[in-house]
Amino acid sequence: MKPSALQLGVAPPENRGIAVLDFFLRLIAIVGTLASAIAMATTNQTLPFFSQFVRFRAKFNDLPSFTFFVVASSIVSAYLILSLAFSILHIAKANLVNTRVLLLVLDTAAMGLLMAGSAAATAIVQLAHKGNNKVNWFAICQQYNDFCKRVSGSLIGSYAGVVVLILLILLSGVALTRR
Amino acid sequence: MEGDSTTINITETPKERKGKAPLLAAPPASKPVAPKAPKGGYKRCLAIFDVVLRLAGIAAALGAAIAMGSTDQTLPFFTQFFQFKAQFDDLPAFTFFVIANAITAAYLALTIPISIVCIVRPHLVAPRVILIFLDTVMVALTTAAAGGAASIVYLAHNGNSDANWPAICQQFNDFCQEISGAVVASFLAVVVLMFLIVLSAFAL
Numbered sequence: 120m121k122p123s124a125l126q127l128g129v130a131p132p133e134n135r136g137i138a139v140l141d142f143f144l145r146l147i148a149i150v151g152t153l154a155s156a157i158a159m160a161t162t163n164q165t166l167p168f169f170s171q172f173v174r175f176r177a178k179f180n181d182l183p184s185f186t187f188f189v190v191a192s193s194i195v196s197a198y199l200i201l202s203l204a205f206s207i208l209h210i211a212k213a214n215l216v217n218t219r220v221l222l223l224v225l226d227t228a229a230m231g232l233l234m235a236g237s238a239a240a241t242a243i244v245q246l247a248h249k250g251n252n253k254v255n256w257f258a259i260c261q262q263y264n265d266f267c268k269r270v271s272g273s274l275i276g277s278y279a280g281v282v283v284l285i286l287l288i289l290l291s292g293v294a295l296t297r298r
Numbered sequence: 299m300e301g302d303s304t305t306i307n308i309t310e311t312p313k314e315r316k317g318k319a320p321l322l323a324a325p326p327a328s329k330p331v332a333p334k335a336p337k338g339g340y341k342r343c344l345a346i347f348d349v350v351l352r353l354a355g356i357a358a359a360l361g362a363a364i365a366m367g368s369t370d371q372t373l374p375f376f377t378q379f380f381q382f383k384a385q386f387d388d389l390p391a392f393t394f395f396v397i398a399n400a401i402t403a404a405y406l407a408l409t410i411p412i413s414i415v416c417i418v419r420p421h422l423v424a425p426r427v428i429l430i431f432l433d434t435v436m437v438a439l440t441t442a443a444a445g446g447a448a449s450i451v452y453l454a455h456n457g458n459s460d461a462n463w464p465a466i467c468q469q470f471n472d473f474c475q476e477i478s479g480a481v482v483a484s485f486l487a488v489v490v491l492m493f494l495i496v497l498s499a500f501a502l
Contacts, residue, residue, distance in 0.1 A: 181460040184449040223499045227434065227492055231441050238445030242391040246450070247461070253388040254454075256463040285434050288495070292430040295502040296423045 134213035137294045141287060142206040148283040149199045152233065155276030156192035159185060159240070164266040177259070177266040184239040185270065191236030192277055195229045202226075214298060223291040230284035237277040244271055341420035344501040348429075348494060349413045355490035356406045359440065362483035363399035366392055366447070369480075371473040384466070384473040391446040392477065398443035399484055402491075405436055416501070423502065430498045437491045444484035451477050 162185075165176045179185040205222050209215060247267055250258030260267035369392075372383045386392040409432065412425050454474055457465030467474035 177460070182458060183452065183456075187449075220499050224496050227437065227495050230434070231437055231488060231492060234438050234441040235445035235448075238442040239449035241442075242446035242449045243453075245390060246453075246463075249390075251389060253384070254464075254466045256453075257461075259461050281438055285438060288434045289427075289431050292427050292499065292502060295499065296427055 134294050134297055135210060137290055137297075138206065138209040138213055141290050141294075142203070142210060144283050144287050144290070145199055145203055145206055148280045148287070149196055149203075151276040151283065152192045152196040152199065152280040155273040155280070156189050156196060158269055158273035158276065159192070160189045162266050162269050164263050166262060177263045179270070182243055184243045188236040188240040188277070191232050192280075195233045195280065198225065198229050209294075216295065216298065219291050219295055223288055223295070226284055226288050226291065230281060230288065233277055233284065234281050237274060237281060240270070240277075241274055244274065341501045342417055344497050345413060345416040345420060348416065348497050348501075349410060351490055351494055351497070352406050352410055352413055355487050355494070356403050358483050358487035358490060359399045359403035359406065362444075362480045362487060363396050363403060365476055365483060366399070366480035367396045369473050369476045371470050373469060384470045386477070389450055391450045395443045395447040395480070395484065398439050399487070402436055402440045402443075402487060405432070420501075426498050426502055430495055430502075433491055433495045433498065437488060437495065440484060440488050440491060444481060444488055447477070447484065448481045451481050 159179050162177070162179045179189060202222060202225065205218055208218065209222075244267070246256060246258075247263075247270075248258060248260045250256055366386050369384070369386045386396060409429060412429055416422065416425050416429070451474070453463060453465075454470075454477070455465060455467045457463050
């Protein structure tokens with residue numbers, strides 16, 4: 120009886136090692152994405168001077184790209200926490216195929232979402248640091264130092280999450296070949 | 299749960315029925331030899347769809363790169379010192395966009411041979427794992443390019459009053475339309491690449 124793609128087979132013991140590695144990588148990705156979402160969401164810098172009508176304050180929701188970044192990071196970290204259950208299931212039963220394929224597909228979607236958010240935030244951070252003379256966009260980092268540092272630092276966590284998600288997809292692919 | 303004894307099935311060959319069989323039948327093989335044609339049937343189908351999707355992805359990524367790279371709008375008025383011109387390389391995010399989409403189109407073209415190998419030999423696993431990994435990296439690259447350009451395009455359309463960034467689309471209309479179209483094409487390429495990953499996952 121030849122095994123088809125949607126049938127349980129007997130898995131080699133290396134699959135359990137792959138599943139354990141998968142679990143730990145997911146924990147690292149959760150920490151990275153959650154930290155970057157929190158770091159971006161808690162930005163709030165008020166400059167010590169103000170004019171009569173305008174108060175100079177920078178928060179993440181002043182820029183829609185940063186709002187999208189916070190939302191995307193939160194969604195991906197919530198998904199990763201929920202997928203820990205599947206990861207534990209794969210450690211317990213290393214020969215499941217359908218759930219591994221499902222996890223691979225969802226990991227791909229999550230990686231795309233996280234990368235889109237990180238890229239949007241990176242583009243704005245680059246603009247904020249350097250400005251752009253040709254379109255008359257002024258570099259706001261020269262005034263809002265702390266805001267800029269915090270925002271740039273939160274990008275590191277989300278890029279680490281993207282790299283870990285790529286590794287997770289590769290691991291799922293390798294585990295699918297061993298059955 | 300297997301018992302201690304094994305049963306050996308000796309099938310009656312046509313030669314035996316005609317009386318030409320040898321006296322001692324050869325021991326049957328432990329596994330029947332599977333016919334080659336239906337074994338990788340659905341995998342071959344998925345691989346063909348994979349090649350078609352790759353061609354579509356090349357069109358999308360190349361279209362995005364060309365649309366962004368050929369932007370050049372000069373406004374009909376100018377002052378004594380400045381001429382108002384908008385090009386893609388005025389913004390580093392757009393330069394990265396053009397380069398990344400060009401890389402994606404080249405990658406998709408170069409992996410068509412690997413995909414064809416998957417059609418011809420559907421039971422091979424190594425090319426599919428390679429394709430899954432490289433497709434994933436390419437999804438990351440293309441999404442980075444598309445997302446970065448999308449946020450700049452959004453700024454160009456809407457501006458940002460808190461950061462005092464004016465909306466340049468109100469002046470540079472054609473430039474804005476071209477860059478928006480390029481971003482849409484790039485996101486199409488991302489969707490195509492994600493479909494390719496899902497296809498390879500189902501074919502593994």
